[in-house]
Amino acid sequence: MTPTNPAAAPARSGSDFTELTRRIRQRGLLDRHPSRYAVRFTVNAVLLAVGWTAFAVLGSSWWQLLTAAFLAVVFTQLAFIGHDAGHKQIFRGRRANQAVGYLHGALVGLSFDWWVRKHNRHHANPNHEDDDPDLDIPLLSFTRGQAATKRGVLRWMAKYQAFLFFPLLLLEGLSLHVSSVQAVLRREVKATTLEATLLAAHIAGYLAAVFLVLSPWQAIVFLVVHQGLFGIYLGCSFAPNHKGMPTLTAGEKLDHLHKQVLTARNVRGGLITDFALGGLNYQIEHHLFPGMPRANLRHAAPVVREFCRQRGLPYSQTSALGSYAEVLRHLHAIGAPLRTARGSQ
Known part of the structure; x- marks a missing residue:
């Protein structure tokens, strides 16, 4: 079910959210259990070791494209x-979480602090036309206002963005890498020296391994496939969550419960979907309770869904394919005025 315009929802006090939080806490769904994450750490470490071991064993071979995937x-x-x-x-402690974050940022080549700052702005202002950084993507238009301001090539892209959306996701990984490096060089992160060292080590080690083991052409194709699929996977994990849902503008005031529920979409599925999307398929619950451990989100969903039903608050959820269809329909509709406008450029 697709929510109505958020502007039509009344701004209420925090009493509803307080009651929902009480129900969630009673079930222990906000409790952290690091031991459960230990299993994820172990599995990921094994998979990473298997991947790079296969890379070393295969050597200079076009079969490495499977390794890249x-x-x-x-x-x-x-x-x-x-x-x-x-x-x-x-973990409960800030430092332990930061240590894990910096390590995983280094493993994939991203600035952890830059990403956290950007992502926190998104959580504070989901789908806000002025304040959500996830709506500020030059190559795409998520509102008709954004589309109307496009000129030249960007205007042409806005017209046909529904067709270009998935191909553009091939660039998502590269975009994140570039933005991370830029943030560090501009000293926009707290631990500048640490982040610079980690990013430099990742870039140097990654490129050295690829170009020392593979032939030049194989190395280039490996990079394109690896980074392109990395971008598509990330984009396909984040896109269903908010794109195509109602947007907010300056002057629209909603309480936390309405703001987070009305602008988010859940993706139905079982444990495979939970694994594939990293728990982000429970986007409504995640936005209401960002600190809730991933494993608890699936248990919180029925509680939140029933709470919303009792209060007449739309709770949007669909299948994975349905979510992508909604995103593409929205992008196509945003570009429609440009396609029909006379003399549009």
């Missing part, structure tokens, strides 16, 4: 752990 999946799973650490889902 495998490592793209592993890198994304590592990024999910970094996401959880950024929300302090793993």
Whole structure:
């Protein structure tokens, strides 16, 4: 079910959310259990070791493209752990979560502090046209206002963005790497020296391994496949969560419960979906309780869904394919005025 316009929802006091939080706490769903994450750490470490071992054993071979695809999946799973650490889902202490976050950022080549700052702004202002950094993507338009301001090539892309969406996700991994390096060089992160060292070590080690083991052409194709699939996997994990859901503008005031529920979408599925999407398929619960450990989200979903039903609050959820269809329909609709406008450029 797709929510109505958030502007139509009344801004209420925090009493509803307080009651929901009480129900969640009574079930122990906010309690952290680091031992459960130990299993994820172990599995990811084994998968990473298997991937790079296979890379070393295969040597200069075009079969390495399979290794590239495998490592793209592993890198994304590592990024999910970094996401959880950024929300302090793993340990109670800040330092322990940061240590895990910095380590996983280094493993995939991202600045942990830059990403946390950006992601926190998104959580504070989900789908806000002015304040959500996830809506500020030059190559895409998520509102008609954004589309109307596009010129030249960007305007043409906005017209046909539904067709370009998945191909553009191939660049998502590269974009995150570049933004991470830029943030460190501009000293926009706290631990500048640490992050610079970790990023430099990742880039140097990664490129050295690829170009020393593979022929130049094989190395280039490996990089394209690995980083491209990494970007697609990440993009396909994040895109269903908010894209195509109602957006907020300046002056629209909603309480925490309405703001988070009305702008988010859940993706139905079982344990395989939970694993594939890193728990982000429970986007409503995650946004309401960012510090909730990933394993608890599936148990919180029925509680939140029933709570919303009791209060007449729309709770949006669909299948994985349905979520992508909704995203593409939204992007296509945003570009429609540009396609029909006379003399549009």
